[in-house]
Amino acid sequence: MAKDNLAQGGPDGQGVLLHLAYDEALARERAMLASADGSPGLTWKLWQTEPCIVVPRSHVNRSGFEPAAAASAARGWPVHTRDTGGGAVVQGSGVVNLSMVFSIGAALRDRIGTSYRILCEPVMTMLRHRGIHGAYRAIRGTMCDGIYNIVVGNRKLVGTAQRWRYLGRERPGEHAVLAHLVMFVDLDHVQAAEAINALYADMGIAAGIEAATHVNWVAIEASADFSDAGSTAEAIMRQLDDACRAVSLDDMMEPDIRAREA
Structure with a gap:
């Protein structure tokens, strides 16, 4: 574990991957951000x-x-609301979520971009270790599209969002960041696209979500055994938890700070 990280996986012996009602998951994210100092x-x-x-x-x-x-x-x-922006996203057993909190100082030039790269680094590390190329790019027709999607083969694997909280006059220019990503493990993207398009159509909006613009983890790691979807999610999350522990905030922030000072 990198020395500048405070590791926190699954609490209270519940394992790495928590199974939560959505309202409870949102409450825990809010508590994480509120407690950041x-x-x-x-x-x-x-x-x-x-x-x-x-x-x-x-x-x-x-x-x-x-x-x-x-x-x-x-x-x-059922439809729930969240605190971050963007568009509609489907949740369920085929989706895993990573909620991360850290602090960003005033010295960073690209604070938003750096925050997204910190959030995405665990997934990008997992892809690199498998020899799979992941890129950051918007993909038209995806759920909650954004320039910090993680894309594999021109299809969206991960969606991202973040919310900031100012840490007060005692810490000028510093913010706590709640960063959140959604990764598709074995989601039925046809069903998901139909559900979101129907919701928006009922609001008089043409969403244009297309199943083919998304990709699942099970489709890009062909060598693995995905006969048990539950075990797949647990295995992926254990690896993702390990990758979170290996993230060095100093290493990810220092290049941006040096560029600003140059």
């Missing part, structure tokens, strides 16, 4: 939740949101 290192949680659609809180103010959410729930896809 600028101390060095990072903490994280790895979790899954029940099948649902998660949207940013801003969607609640859209015309027709409430009846659209009710119709989605009737189709088997």
Whole structure:
């Protein structure tokens, strides 16, 4: 473990991968961000939740949101809100989540980009160790598209988001960052695209989500045995937990700081 990290995997003997109701997962993320005080290192949680659609809180103010959410729930896809921005994302047993908290100082030039790269480094490390090329890129037609998607073979494997909290006048320019990624393990992307497109259609919005723009981990690691999806998720999360422990915040931030000072 890198000396500048404070490791936190699955708490209280529950294992690395937590299985949480969505409201509980959101409450834990909020608590992580609220407790951050600028101390060095990072903490994280790895979790899954029940099948649902998660949207940013801003969607609640859209015309027709409430009846659209009710119709989605009737189709088997209850709708929840989150604190970060972006668009709708499907959750369920085929998806794993990494919630990470760390602090960012004023000396960084590219604070948002650096924060996303810190969040994504564990997944990128896992890909590199397998000889798989991962890139950061927006892919039209994906759920909650963004320039810090992790893309493999021009298809989206991981989506990302972040939320910041100012640490106060006693720590000028410093922020605590809640960074969150969603990785597709063995999600039914056809079903997911249909669910999100239907939700947005009921709000009068053409979402244009396409199943073929996404990829699952099980599709890119062909040598593994994926006969048991539950065991697959647990195995991947143990590796992801180890990769989180190996992240060095100093190593990831120092190049940006040196570039600013040059």
